[in-house]
Amino acid sequence: MLTIGLLFFFFTGFSLVLALFPLNLDSRPRLKLQPLDFNATLPKTTKKENILLTAFNIFRKSAVIVKPLCTPAIRQRVSKDLSMGKVDIVVEEFMLIKLASIVVLLWLCSPLLLNPEVMIPVFAMCLAFGYLIPDWWLKNRIKKIKDALVRDLPDTVDLLALCVNAGLDFMMALKYLVEKSKPTMIMNELAIMMQEINVGKPRREALRSFAKKYELADISTFARTLIQADRMGTSVSEALNILSEDMRETRFRRGEAMALKAPLKMLIPLLLFIFPVVGILVAGPIFMEFFTSNPLQSLTGG
Numbered sequence: 571m572l573t574i575g576l577l578f579f580f581f582t583g584f585s586l587v588l589a590l591f592p593l594n595l596d597s598r599p600r601l602k603l604q605p606l607d608f609n610a611t612l613p614k615t616t617k618k619e620n621i622l623l624t625a626f627n628i629f630r631k632s633a634v635i636v637k638p639l640c641t642p643a644i645r646q647r648v649s650k651d652l653s654m655g656k657v658d659i660v661v662e663e664f665m666l667i668k669l670a671s672i673v674v675l676l677w678l679c680s681p682l683l684l685n686p687e688v689m690i691p692v693f694a695m696c697l698a699f700g701y702l703i704p705d706w707w708l709k710n711r712i713k714k715i716k717d718a719l720v721r722d723l724p725d726t727v728d729l730l731a732l733c734v735n736a737g738l739d740f741m742m743a744l745k746y747l748v749e750k751s752k753p754t755m756i757m758n759e760l761a762i763m764m765q766e767i768n769v770g771k772p773r774r775e776a777l778r779s780f781a782k783k784y785e786l787a788d789i790s791t792f793a794r795t796l797i798q799a800d801r802m803g804t805s806v807s808e809a810l811n812i813l814s815e816d817m818r819e820t821r822f823r824r825g826e827a828m829a830l831k832a833p834l835k836m837l838i839p840l841l842l843f844i845f846p847v848v849g850i851l852v853a854g855p856i857f858m859e860f861f862t863s864n865p866l867q868s869l870t871g872g
Contacts, residue, residue, distance in 0.1 A: 672700030
């Protein structure tokens with residue numbers, strides 16, 4: 571009964587907030603650029619996929635109830651994170667996931683909520699962790715995407731430099747690279763950038779948007795080099811060759827830094843798992859001999 575009462579007060583306060591705001595999603599049209607897929611075919615949807623699609627549509631329509639929680643600051647931050655994390659949902663839907671995670675944690679911890687001594691701390695922890703778990707998942711996804719971009723960028727610059735040195739201009743080299751390469755994160759981003767340029771966006775602005783989207787030093791260097799070559803009228807091939815050498819050197823130094831950190835990371839499992847086992851193997855027989863024969867008795871004359 572106490573859990574039901576807490577849930578009732580929670581939803582009562584939430585409904586009071588909803589009553590003060592209009593329940594309409596932002597219906598402005600959005601330009602959504604997808605990575606190019608030149609070998610795409612229309613898949614046949616099964617009955618199970620149709621059911622999942624219907625459930626997802628119901629979920630999207632019910633996300634309108636959390637619009638009062640989406641302040642302009644939260645909307646701007648979450649929209650940027652969702653864009654970087656390649657999560658195709660709007661801010662209201664992400665906030666609804668947060669609310670659902672809070673309810674799930676409250677349901678899982680309902681036995682602890684029956685104890686008056688720990689009721690308030692457990693309720694606060696459920697609210698905090700339920701709100702933060704989707705953020706942690708999104709941050710971890712963004713980190714993996716950024717790591718993939720940084721790892722694949724030097725090879726991509728090498729291929730671009732090779733295509734430009736072979737006689738192609740930058741846009742033709744970019745198109746050839748996107749069409750012939752395996753679908754990776756960096757190729758998807760380059761395909762989106764190429765789509766933006768094709769619909770009329772200046773190449774400099776597309777490169778700036780690409781660098782601003784992820785705020786990575788390597789991508790910023792890549793975009794700044796191409797923008798400077800375009801502005802100064804210098805050779806793109808020469809700029810790409812120099813950039814390729816710099817990125818190779820940067821990746822080599824990054825690998826050296828990771829190798830130097832390896833002994834420190836190995837120290838913790840070494841102290842926790844290896845040293846105790848070695849101590850047991852070395853000192854175990856000595857202690858067993860000591861407790862069975864007790865050499866101190868011979869010294870004391872016992």
